[in-house]
Amino acid sequence: MGMQRLLLIVALAVVNRPLHIYGNLLVESSSSSVPKGYQVRSFRKVVNVKDYGARGDGDSYDNMAFTKAWKAACSSSTPVTLLVPAGSTYLLKPTTFFGPCKSAVVVTIKGTMLASARISDWNGTDRSYWILFNGVKNLTVKGGGIINGNGQVWWKISCKVDSSHECKVAPTALTFHSCNNLRVKNLRFKDSQQMHVSFSQCANVDVSSVTISAPGTSPNTDGVHVSGSINVMISNSIIRTGDDCLSIVGGSRAVTATNIVCGPGHGISIGSLGANGAEETVSDILVDTARLEGTTNGVRIKTWQGGKGYARNITFKNIVMDSVKNPIIIDQNYCDSTKPCSEKKSAVAISGVTYKNVRGTSATDVAVDFDCSRTVPCRGIVLQDINLVTANGVSSKSVCHNINLSKNGNFVP
Numbered sequence: 001m002g003m004q005r006l007l008l009i010v011a012l013a014v015v016n017r018p019l020h021i022y023g024n025l026l027v028e029s030s031s032s033s034v035p036k037g038y039q040v041r042s043f044r045k046v047v048n049v050k051d052y053g054a055r056g057d058g059d060s061y062d063n064m065a066f067t068k069a070w071k072a073a074c075s076s077s078t079p080v081t082l083l084v085p086a087g088s089t090y091l092l093k094p095t096t097f098f099g100p101c102k103s104a105v106v107v108t109i110k111g112t113m114l115a116s117a118r119i120s121d122w123n124g125t126d127r128s129y130w131i132l133f134n135g136v137k138n139l140t141v142k143g144g145g146i147i148n149g150n151g152q153v154w155w156k157i158s159c160k161v162d163s164s165h166e167c168k169v170a171p172t173a174l175t176f177h178s179c180n181n182l183r184v185k186n187l188r189f190k191d192s193q194q195m196h197v198s199f200s201q202c203a204n205v206d207v208s209s210v211t212i213s214a215p216g217t218s219p220n221t222d223g224v225h226v227s228g229s230i231n232v233m234i235s236n237s238i239i240r241t242g243d244d245c246l247s248i249v250g251g252s253r254a255v256t257a258t259n260i261v262c263g264p265g266h267g268i269s270i271g272s273l274g275a276n277g278a279e280e281t282v283s284d285i286l287v288d289t290a291r292l293e294g295t296t297n298g299v300r301i302k303t304w305q306g307g308k309g310y311a312r313n314i315t316f317k318n319i320v321m322d323s324v325k326n327p328i329i330i331d332q333n334y335c336d337s338t339k340p341c342s343e344k345k346s347a348v349a350i351s352g353v354t355y356k357n358v359r360g361t362s363a364t365d366v367a368v369d370f371d372c373s374r375t376v377p378c379r380g381i382v383l384q385d386i387n388l389v390t391a392n393g394v395s396s397k398s399v400c401h402n403i404n405l406s407k408n409g410n411f412v413p
């Protein structure tokens with residue numbers, strides 16, 4: 001019995017009235033059919049994809065059914081749930097759910113959404129997306145189900161895996177673009193084609209209790225990617241992939257991540273910023289309570305030479321590193337390119353970065369590596385209570401270029 005219902009019964013018992021429960025949800029608007037003094041909220045309307053022809057046999061495409069069901073849900077004038085029932089696997093080609101909708105929509109995914117393994121299903125559509133929510137306000141996506149990107153066919157043709165292939169984008173499994181007031185919770189992501197879940201140009205986003213898993217060798221399979229988004233909270237999530245656990249890039253502000261477990265993968269990353277001379281800004285980032293297990297980086301800020309803009313007011317605190325190759329790293333000479341990057345005058349300015357209570361083990365001798373730009377040095381970098389040792393317990397080293405540091409508390413290295 002839910003706590004709310006229990007409290008209702010207790011409250012009713014106290015005032016000694018007969019007990020009626022109308023629907024399974026409490027208490028919002030009054031209705032004439034209800035005894036005086038009681039209020040009920042009506043049942044939420046439910047739109048079930050199976051009622052719109054979804055087969056859920058994992059073999060025939062269910063796009064048509066999902067598109068029709070979304071249309072019905074999105075045009076509902078009362079709050080509505082789009083239900084993807086449990087016990088079935090829904091095979092889907094690239095699919096877009098457009099807003100705006102008439103009311104708040106909850107998408108409850110209990111079953112498995114499985115991506116088509118035919119790359120040609122993306123012919124004539126944007127290869128960057130598999131499932132896309134575009135321009136939806138007051139959206140919740142939850143339900144405990146699985147989003148399976150079925151990415152193996154895409155990994156094989158990645159230029160990072162096989163250099164004979166051209167470098168081309170592969171789909172992000174789930175993208176939210178231009179969504180305001182968005183909650184994503186209790187979902188499992190698996191084997192995305194490229195990134196697992198991405199937020200672009202969104203505001204007021206709450207992501208919680210998601211688990212993301214893909215092999216450590218899968219290329220570019222970032223866990224959660226945030227770009228151009230404001231007020232984003234990510235909490236209580238476990239992310240094990242082949243690329244960044246969390247990546248926060250240009251135009252993002254007020255992003256908080258708490259209670260995150262990462263690894264394998266490339267760790268928590270701000271950037272890369274400033275590629276091809278771009279002006280980009282990231283600010284007001286807090287990562288509080290994270291555990292990184294066997295990742296190539298711990299907490300990283302990476303910018304290309306020649307960029308403009310800034311990354312500032314960034315705090316990493318209460319972080320545990322478990323055999324991480326570069327636990328703390330700022331790389332202002334980032335160069336993820338087949339050609340070497342030449343030295344440039346401008347750079348994305350990095351300032352106001354605090355590392356507090358970061359401890360654990362480094363898989364290499366250098367636990368702290370600040371490689372800042374000569375022309376735009378890092379400013380206001382604060383280290384407080386850092387304790388990073390190598391796996392055999394020997395104290396590790398730090399490397400600093402073009403940086404002004406202040407240190408507080410205990411500090412190793």
Ligand SMILES: *[C@@H]1O[C@H](CO)[C@@H](O)[C@H](O)[C@H]1NC(C)=O
Nearest residue numbers: 100101102103104137138181
């Ligand atoms: C979204 O929620 C806000 C605040 O509750 C409300 O004012 C607005 O009308 C809602 N819009 C939709 C489309 O549900």
Ligand SMILES: *[C@@H]1O[C@H](CO)[C@@H](O)[C@H](O)[C@H]1NC(C)=O
Nearest residue numbers: 118119120121122123124125
């Ligand atoms: C998709 O495009 C590829 C490459 O352009 C082509 O070889 C293939 O025949 C196309 N498939 C379909 C189903 O259109």
Ligand SMILES: *[C@@H]1O[C@H](CO)[C@@H](O)[C@H](O)[C@H]1NC(C)=O
Nearest residue numbers: 254283284285286313314315
């Ligand atoms: C810095 O970022 C934090 C969020 O991590 C925010 O609470 C604080 O207001 C920001 N400080 C400034 C000066 O903007």
Ligand SMILES: *[C@@H]1O[C@H](CO)[C@@H](O)[C@H](O)[C@H]1NC(C)=O
Nearest residue numbers: 377378379401402403404405
């Ligand atoms: C560090 O600060 C000192 C004093 O404020 C200044 O002279 C020096 O140029 C700064 N170094 C860098 C790399 O910013």
